[in-house]
Amino acid sequence: MARANDEAAALIQELADLLSITGGDAFKIRAYEKAARAVAGHPDDIAGMDLAGLRTIPTVGEAIAKKLLDYNTTGTIRQVEELRAQIPAGVRALTAIPTLGPKKALAVYEELGISSVPELAEAIQAGRLRGLKGFGAKTEQNILHGIELMQQSGERVLIDVATDLAEEIVAALAALPGCLRCTYAGSLRRMRETIGDIDVLAASAEPGPIMAAFTALPFTAEVIASGEKKTSIRTTKGLQVDLRVVPPESWGAALQYFTGSQAHNIRTREIAVRAGLKLSEYGLFDAESGELIVSETEEEVYERLGLPWIPPVLREDRGEIEAALKGALPRLVTVDDLRGDLHSHTDLTDGIATLEEMVEAAAARGLEYYAITDHAPNLFMQRMTDEKMLAQREQVRALQKRYPDLTLLHGTELNIDPEGGVDWDADFLSGFDVCVASIHSHFTQDPAEMTRRLIRACENPYVHVIGHPTARSIGKRRPVDADWDEVFKAAARTGTAMEIDSFPDRLDLPADLIRRALHHGVKFSVDTDAHSLGHHRNIRYGIGTAQRGWLTPDDVINTWPLERLRTFLKKTT
DNA sequence: GCCGTTTTCGGCCCGACTGTTTTCAGTCG
Secondary structure (H helix, E strand, C coil): CCCHHHHHHHHHHHHHHHHHHHHHHHHHHHHHHHHHHHHHCCCCCCCCCCCHHHHHCCCCCCHHHHHHHHHHCCCCCCHHHHHHCCCCHHHHHHCCCCCCCCCHHHHHHHHHHHCCHHHHHHHHHCCCCCCCCCCCHHHHHHHHHHHHHHCCHHHCCHHHHHHHHHHHHHHHHHHCCCCCEEEEEEHHHCCCCECHHHHHECCCCHHHHHHHHCCCCCCEEEEEEECCEEEEECCCCEEEEEEEEECCHHHHHHHHHHHHHHHHHHHHHHHHHHCCCCEEEEEEEEEECCCEEEECCCCHHHCCCCCCCCHHHHHHCCCCCHHCCCCCCCCCCHHCCCCECEECCCCCCCCCCHHHHHHHHHHHHHCCCEEEEECCCCCHHHCCCHHHHHHHHHHHHHHCCCCCCCCCEEEEECCCCCCCCCCHHHHCCCCEEEEEECCCCCCCCCCCHHHHHHHHHHHHCCCCCCEECCCEEEEEEEECCCCCCHHHHHHHHHHCCCEEEEECCCCCCCCCHHHHHHHHHCCCECCCCCCHHHHHHHHHHHHHHHHCCCHHHHHHHHCCHHHHHHHHHHCCC
């Protein structure tokens, strides 16, 4: 269920948006935006907090604490309600059109009474914007084009789609003679779960030919902007790609800047300012003399700011600066730390590779243990039976002899029914080495029922891992609604791991819930849920998500040596 | 609106590109 923090943060953000339309003080607006992020990322639930408690949240002062208190008691914020009465929701929606910001939105509303996207499109067609100050022919065209883009998708793409495209672009540009370095940065380097646009960075003393090669790429559908230092295109599939070309000596500063996030950059630049320095994509400079101090590597830039190098996956201004200053950054889990995979399928159910092929792929990954976890009978379409499952177990045991360095675990992926029960009784379940249990149906139970359902699954002594816990499908199915703090408490109490499923359209648990679960002392299993040989490669996305959740190897049970894992699977705690 | 080993007042990240402009505002990241 939506946490109080998320709802309150959305209201504070709305306050910032509405103030930017009415022309409020820009610094006040930024203060609200910062506070909205801080509230959303705060580990403790703000529901029930008093004024003093709220003020302990960084960037929340007296005034914003009072607004949060207002939310805690009334469920809304008075100032937001007042501004909503003044600015229709449709006007705020106008700012979602690319190239149309708060100033232009207010202009068309005040001058022409336009308060929705369709109205605006109609007004432009009818020539009603002619003569409006700041709106020329080109602006009209850009707005219409922006509306079109917004309507025909303009959506974020999954991380695997973006990664494949980015790697293709980087390979093409890196091959050019004048290109000294090239990589992708932005949200893709931070491994966000969906990507709005791809940021590519190149180092060259001569940008011209690189820009030309970039706009000439076969999938370039449109050049959005093109300058000496920066070029933006849109691909045939509608994804925007920005290319920045910087002098080679600026590489480190540019990579730091271009990786973001914007909120993280603001923090690092503030630290620079306080130290009498100036940080830009060209380097770290002395503010007074303008003399360049460092710029060649990211490590140098951070070091000169008094910080250790911060992994890109943490650069969201969600506490990483504070942790870095205290020397308390986590040693993040990596793909190389993994010793096993606890969730995979074969063609016995809905996988498309044989048991032998899947095991061979696991061995090629260098794993020390690998679990086969085909679907259980209650997912009726997979037609699993007790006999088939037991026959597979024999096959697994026989196959084991061929893999002296890879321990095969025979498991299953159970279905958590609406009451929290699973497919088999204790007797049958006790025969498995490991059981993942997942929600595959009845996604829309009310939060109280869903919470009980998940807690009961955790309390089952034979359930070791809750598979893709929110059951979301990014862009298709919403996460199930539960009181996650209660679920995580139960998981920690019973010694049940939460899975991080590596499928690009799942990435489940999501990073924000991982951090909340970590806060409760939960352990995790980062799995592929592979249904084919190619799916083994998805592990990097699961690990990226785990890293965004601040996980260390110790938090992830499938980095543990087999003996330690086996102890955990006994659930004796 | 927030915040302070320069500060309880006066700052607040920085730059690129576009379009409508004659020197800059708006938008974006």
